[in-house]
Amino acid sequence: MNGQSHNDNDRDEVLARRIGRLREEGRPLASDPELADDPLVQALLAFEAGTAPDVVPERQERLWQAIQARMREPSADRRPLRRLPVGRSIWYRAAAVVLVLVAAGLGWWLYLGRETPHHLVASAGATQQVYTAPDTSRITLRPHSRLYLVAASETSLQYRLEGEAYFDVTYRPERRFQVLSGPVRVTVLGTRFDVRTWSGVEVFLEEGQVQLEGPHGQQQVLAAGQRSRLTADGRLTAPEPAPAETYLDWMRGRLTFTREPAARVTAELAHHFGVRIELPEPHASQQLSGTLLLDSLAPALQDLGRVLEGRFVEVAPGHYRFEDDAVR
Structure with missing residues (x-):
């Protein structure tokens, strides 16, 4: 039994690191065919989407306290990971993988997901899909992309994107419109822009103005015709001119x-x-x-x-x- 548990843990760690690489690149888990059918990956997706079975609140809180403690530890001083016992339930294996991700420095995305629950509102298969937001903004999803609603109120409308989408936003000063793409937050100050996450996070602004905020608090504003990318070390590149067709021709x-x-x-x-x-x-x-x-x-x-x-x-x-x- 101990040998089997050890093998499961090793497999989970390898899986966790593969998931972490995909998340660093801003790619959805389903983009890797070898991961898409894995039951543990499906469990993690359920955790992320908020559809996993209910967990005893005390146990859930202890888990997230442990995760936050691991995230606050300096990377050079991190102690060897103490894995959760691996039982028959796939959800306990999923929890173990979460801790592996955190120990590897890749757990921020699940932690942020807890802070901002979300609901799938649009998903594109082999063809483009157009979603109309409550404020009449139109969002065109590129094939194999997903859009999640994070928060909606009279003063705020916030989405999270996996894949790529073109946003034609009905700008309302009294209602903030934001898009989360990986660790980058896009706040609309204008109207039309493209966001992609499938090969690292990139934002291109066609018209208007948007403000970007990176994972380290870095902020910048894009003007029309400019783009910015998230580098491997989590920094936003300086705004630079970019050809619009590079980012928009997929719609044509x-x-x-x-x-x-x-x-x-x-x-x-x-x-x-x-x-x-x-x-x-x-x-x-x-x-x-x-x-x-x-x-x-x-x-x-x-x-x-x-x-x-x-x-x-x-x-x-x-x-x-x-x-x-x-x-x-």
Whole structure:
């Protein structure tokens, strides 16, 4: 029995670190086919969505007190993690994974989720979906994206995004409109902007003005035509001009890119079509400019493969790998 528990704990820790990497990149858990069907991942999603079975309040409070204590400890002085006993219930395993995430410095997203309960209000499958907010704002979800309502009142309307969406906000000075994307908070001071989380958090402002707040309290304001990205160390880049088509052409059924690494192009294709795409170096770093139609995956991969002098082969359902013509 002890050996089995040890194996479960090791598997949970590996799983937790994979989940942490996805969250750092701002990608939804469902974007990794190997994680999507895992019962523990489903349990964590239920925790995050607020649909998990009720937990005794005293036990829940002790758990979150432990998490907060771990988060306050300096990283250099953290003690070895004391895992919760692994029983038959998947929910106790989920709690153990939460603590592993915190010990690895990746638990902030679950902690913040507790502070701001949320409810799924719109989800896009293989096609775009348009959601109309209570204040008549229109939100266009990119395929394989989700929108959660965090809070709604007469003075505040707050959403959380997984994936990518274009926001056309009906600006009302008396009612604050905010979007949470990973650890970044976007407060609307104007009207139209795009937010993506599938390959790190990025915000592009088409029209108006938005204020961004990063995980370390860093704040900045975007003007029309500017973008900002969240770096790997949790800092927001300085606002910089960006071509609008790079962020908005997906709504017109195409992918436009200018001097972008091929890895970013494949990451965007992977999110848009809900698949996994492997592209090794040196091809992943190759700078590309051009346009791909998003009508279907096969011709898009075929066109991209030609540019990279190779082809993409489906090695498993929904899993594609690049093969170099010179190697075959």
